[in-house]
Amino acid sequence: MRRAVLALGSTVAGLILLLSFRSHTGSAASAGVSAAGTGSQSPSAAPSASAGGSAGGSMGGAASPTPAAGGGAGGRVVTGDVINGPYGPSQVAVTLSGSKITKVTVLQHTDDGSNSQQIDGNALPKLTSETLAAQSAKIDAVSGASYTSAGYIKSLQSALDKAQA
Amino acid sequence: MPADSAASRLRHAEPVMGTVFSFDLPAAAGPVLPAVLRWLHWVDATFSTYRADSDVSRFGRGETELADCAPELAEVIGQCRRLSEQSGGYFTAWPGGRFDPSGLVKGWSIEHAATMLTAVGHTPVSVNGAGDVQCAGEPEPGRPWRIGIADPLRPGALAAVVAGRDFAVATSGTAERGPHIINPHTGLPATELASVTVVGPRVTSADAYATAAFAMGPAVRDWVESLDGYEALAITPDGDRWHTTGFPAYAAS
Numbered sequence: 001m002r003r004a005v006l007a008l009g010s011t012v013a014g015l016i017l018l019l020s021f022r023s024h025t026g027s028a029a030s031a032g033v034s035a036a037g038t039g040s041q042s043p044s045a046a047p048s049a050s051a052g053g054s055a056g057g058s059m060g061g062a063a064s065p066t067p068a069a070g071g072g073a074g075g076r077v078v079t080g081d082v083i084n085g086p087y088g089p090s091q092v093a094v095t096l097s098g099s100k101i102t103k104v105t106v107l108q109h110t111d112d113g114s115n116s117q118q119i120d121g122n123a124l125p126k127l128t129s130e131t132l133a134a135q136s137a138k139i140d141a142v143s144g145a146s147y148t149s150a151g152y153i154k155s156l157q158s159a160l161d162k163a164q165a
Numbered sequence: 166m167p168a169d170s171a172a173s174r175l176r177h178a179e180p181v182m183g184t185v186f187s188f189d190l191p192a193a194a195g196p197v198l199p200a201v202l203r204w205l206h207w208v209d210a211t212f213s214t215y216r217a218d219s220d221v222s223r224f225g226r227g228e229t230e231l232a233d234c235a236p237e238l239a240e241v242i243g244q245c246r247r248l249s250e251q252s253g254g255y256f257t258a259w260p261g262g263r264f265d266p267s268g269l270v271k272g273w274s275i276e277h278a279a280t281m282l283t284a285v286g287h288t289p290v291s292v293n294g295a296g297d298v299q300c301a302g303e304p305e306p307g308r309p310w311r312i313g314i315a316d317p318l319r320p321g322a323l324a325a326v327v328a329g330r331d332f333a334v335a336t337s338g339t340a341e342r343g344p345h346i347i348n349p350h351t352g353l354p355a356t357e358l359a360s361v362t363v364v365g366p367r368v369t370s371a372d373a374y375a376t377a378a379f380a381m382g383p384a385v386r387d388w389v390e391s392l393d394g395y396e397a398l399a400i401t402p403d404g405d406r407w408h409t410t411g412f413p414a415y416a417a418s
Contacts, residue, residue, distance in 0.1 A: 083180060083185070139311050139312070139313040139323070139326065140189065140291060140300075140304055140310050140311050140312060141187070141189070141291055141293045141298045141300075141310075141312050141313070141334075142312070142313040142314070142315055142323070143293075143296050143297065143298055143312050143313070143314050143315065143334040143335065143336045143362060144296050144314055144315035144317070144336030144338055144360055
């Protein structure tokens with residue numbers, strides 16, 4: 001069960017986060033601070049990230065674990081580590097009902113714009129369908145999902161590790 | 166106890182080289198993994214163009230001879246030269262005249278990390294460095310690795326799924342970072358393709374081929390068709406697709 005969730009998590013994170021990254025950058029209306037994000041957000045704690053896009057760039061600083069925020073209305077909320085990529089920090093919070101991910105909130109992302117965004121109602125059904133598609137397809141890894149979303153994947157994985165989902 | 170049961174697998178994600186390397190390996194390889202991770206961080210320090218005191222930076226400034234650098238640098242330079250020749254200069258470790266082998270080092274690191282694990286008997290293994298993947302063995306008896314290819318035009322969706330054993334998948338594209346691959350012959354960002362995925366035995370070559378193919382422009386189709394042992398799938402900004410004649414062999418059922 002644990003493995004299933006983690007495997008799902010890392011696959012889905014790549015999918016989700018591509019999804020969220022794109023859908024939000026074009027949709028200012030979706031920028032809302034969730035209950036999950038308000039308690040634990042600390043952008044100033046993130047070390048500055050190096051600029052530049054080279055694969056040989058400086059590595060991200062070690063992220064300090066962020067304590068889980070309080071549970072929201074929809075279940076247990078666990079905040080992932082801040083992951084520093086070449087373009088800045090990435091951080092997500094996951095909401096779990098049991099071991100099932102019901103929501104992923106993007107607390108920090110590496111694009112310009114708002115630092116705290118939430119996957120909106122329109123994206124969630126898509127997210128769910130992508131989740132199911134990835135499960136049925138038994139994808140072991142995703143090629144072409146790199147850099148920025150890798151930070152999300154790492155942050156999501158750390159959240160799941162903390163949740164012991 | 167089957168060595169490849171789900172319960173005996175280990176997953177690890179390591180932030181290094183400004184990105185994340187993800188490992189899927191047998192739990193029995195756990196004691197070996199720290200050495201592999203240390204090696205990746207050593208590569209980061211040695212090959213970083215952001216660190217003024219790295220071997221690459223010092224060599225690039227002409228302050229040190231190749232013989233006085235880590236021997237891995239000579240190996241990387243050799244691979245860069247091979248791939249530059251094969252790609253008509255579209256892959257280069259001297260973009261803009263400045264020495265920067267970063268475009269090769271990531272793929273080379275992924276391949277070496279996988280080899281470090283398989284060389285001591287640990288399979289199946291997959292190492293995913295920022296979306297470029299080297300797979301060894303098969304994840305379960307009778308089942309190939311299945312690697313999704315991110316759709317550059319539909320964020321969150323997969324454009325295709327490829328399957329294989331002991332193979333590598335590398336993708337270059339604008340999906341996540343916008344136009345960032347420069348055609349070294351024009352100095353302009355490449356815009357002919359939205360993404361190109363190269364599949365073949367080894368990720369060092371697959372990654373460099375994908376980078377070169379992305380930068381190449383109209384000549385790309387003939388060039389990737391000519392690659393020995395490697396196949397390609399390309400997606401244009403309009404959503405058109407084309408692939409090499411051998412690519413369907415990797416199509417997942």
